Amino acid sequence: MQVPKRNSISHNRLEGEIPPGVAQLRHLSFFSLSFNGLTNFTSGIKILMHCKMLDVVLMAHNFLQEMISNDDINMVASNGFKNLQFLDLSECQLTGQFPIWLSKLQKLEILNLNTNRMTGSIPGWLSTLPRLISLQLSDNLISGEFPEELCALPALVSEQDLADNSSFLLPIFNINMNIWFHQYNSIHNWKPNIVLRNNSLSGHIPVEIARLKQLHTLDLSHNNFSGNIPSQISELTNLEDLDLSANQLSGKIPASLISLSFLHTLNVSDNKLYGEILSGTQLQSFDASAYKGNLGLCGDPLPKCGHLTRDSRDMDIHDEEDGDSIPWFHIFVVLGFITGFWGVCGPLLLYHNWRVAYFSFLDKLIDKLDEAIAVSVSG
Structure with missing residues (x-):
């Protein structure tokens, strides 16, 4: 195995712009300058795009509060980053909307834009990235709905042969859902995930999400999603971590979720859910904190269901097909x-x-x- 050219000088006190001479490093494959004081985001990206062999670019916590530019970078993007598999621009507080030049990165597998100040909606063209398995957009200012196009990400819909991506040595690290700390020796071992935590997303969770069969982690917490939890989530048979907490979700917890036998992290707290947590299932194996903040929920590990008020029982009469609560009982009276x-x-x-x-x-x-x-x- 040929050891690739690497440049890793993260966690230093480097300041200023990426020097133009970096563009001459034609065989550079791994570039890590995270947690420094880099400036001029647009210039730095244009310089790195000349390094045609780059697989990994890690520049978290740099370019603080700069604007993401589209126009200048698009002139280079047609040929730049053509081999890029991993791009980390997290914790930069970058402002602006999704840069269109990302749509050119046809080999991109991991995109980490956590903890920025990005606005606008999630673009549907992300579904055109054939190898994308990890989309991390938590702690931004993103609005709009969960795009149905995102449910068609090819590498999450069906298993892809990505074995050729393990040619470089890492290690690389990831904090998953602020809980699990992972170290990976190659991108090939990265757990597929969609993390949209702490944004301003709204609307219903699309039932088409069931198409993402390869997902291991789905985090939609701390948004404004409404309607029911789609029962189709149970079709995500590789799902290990599910966080839907701190939204406006209503209705009952779908009985179909008991089929997710490999689910080891669940959080639906702080919603408007009601009804009894199904007894004799793994749903009762989670801590009570996973269900807190839902006044209509009852049953182990929460208090027994005898305390439910008449208003809570009347909720059973509501229509749940489209996620909207329709008080049929009162209408008939x-x-x-x-x-x-x-x-x-x-x-x-x-x-x-x-x-x-x-x-x-x-x-x-x-x-x-x-x-x-x-x-x-x-x-």
């Missing part, structure tokens, strides 16, 4: 009252003879009541 009211009072308003007969009947009824009362008193 109102309709019944209206029907009964007009069934009795309508004819009285429309027909004079009926009104005369009705009030004559009331007069006779009152007279009989008076007589009965008088007899009772005299007796």
